[in-house]
Amino acid sequence: MTQTSARTRILVRPVDYGDPSDAAALVELLDGYAQDMAGGGEPLAVGVKQGLAQALHQRPQAFSVMAWAQDQPSARGAEIPVGLINCFEGFSTFACKPLVNVHDVVVVPAWRGQRIAQRMLQEVAVMARSRGACKLTLEVLSGNLSAIRSYEREGFAAYMLDPQMGSAQFFQKYLD
Template identity: 65%
Template sequence: MTGPLTVRRVDYGDARDVQALVELLDAYACDPAGGGKPLDPHVRAGLPQALHARSDAFSVIAWMQEVPDAPPCPVGLVNCFEGFSTFACRPLVNVHDLAVLPRWRGRGVAAQMLELVEVIARERGACKLTLEVLAGNAPALRAYARAGFAGYALDPAMGQAQFLQKIL
C-alpha cells in the first residue's frame, strides 16, 4: 500500500461518498464475481437516494491515500442491510455487497472493512452477520473464514443452509 488506508461509514448525503459508492459498486458489477455487467443507468442514478431513504441500510468505504497531498481514492465497499433473527429476537446484519478493486485485493482491505461492519452491527444490537459468496470465489471464501465467517447449519444432519433466489 502506498499510504494509510482509512475505512469509514458512508454519508449517503455526501456527494463524494455516494459517487465513490456508485463507482465501486459498478466496478464490482462488471467483475465476473458481480455478474460481469455494468449497473443500469437508473440504478446508478437512483441508488444513493434509495439507500439514504432506508433506515436499515449502511455502507462503508475503504479509502487509500495513493498520492501525497491528493484526496484519498476509494478502493473498497461494503453495503449492509439490517434484518431480523426470529430465533434470537434480535437484529442481524447482512453483508449484501463486498467489493475491493482488483489492484487492492489481497492487502487486507476486506478485513478492515468487515471490522467496521462488525462494530456498527454490534452498535445496532445485532446477533450475527450474514453474507453470501459464490462457491468459486476462493479468495473471498478465505478472507471470510479469516474474519470468522463459517457455513450455517441448525442441525448438521439437515446439512448447511443454501442461498436461493426467485427473480420477480
C-alpha cells in the same frame, strides 16, 4: 496509486449517502464490482447508478462502509476509494434481535490481497454491534475461493443448525 506504500494509509469509515463524493464513489465501486465476473459481468443500469445513493439514504436499515487510500499527509479530497461494503439490517426470529446482512463486498482489483476487506468487515461488526445485532450474514459464490478464505479468516462459516440437515443454501426468485 495502486498499492500501499509506507506513505499510503487506508481509512475505513461509514458512507454518507447524502455526500456527493461518497455517493459517486459508492456507485463507481459497485459498478466496477457488477462488471466483474463475481458480480455478474454486467454494468449497473443507468437508473440504478442515478438513484442508488438516494434509495439507500431513504432506508434506515441500510448502511455502508468504504475504504479510502490516502497518501500522508493529505486532505480528504485526495483520497481514492478502494473498497466498499453495503449492509442491510434484518431480524433473527430465533434470537429476537437484529442481524446484519453483508450484501456487497468490493475491493478494487489492484488493491486486493492487502486485507482491506477484513478492515471493512471489522468496521461493519462494530456498527452491527451498535445496532444490537446478534450476527452478520453474507452470501458468496462457491467458486470465489479467495473471498471464502477471507471470510473464514474473519470468523464466518457455513450456516448450519444440525450437521445431519446440512448447510444452508442461498436461493432467489425474481419478481416481475
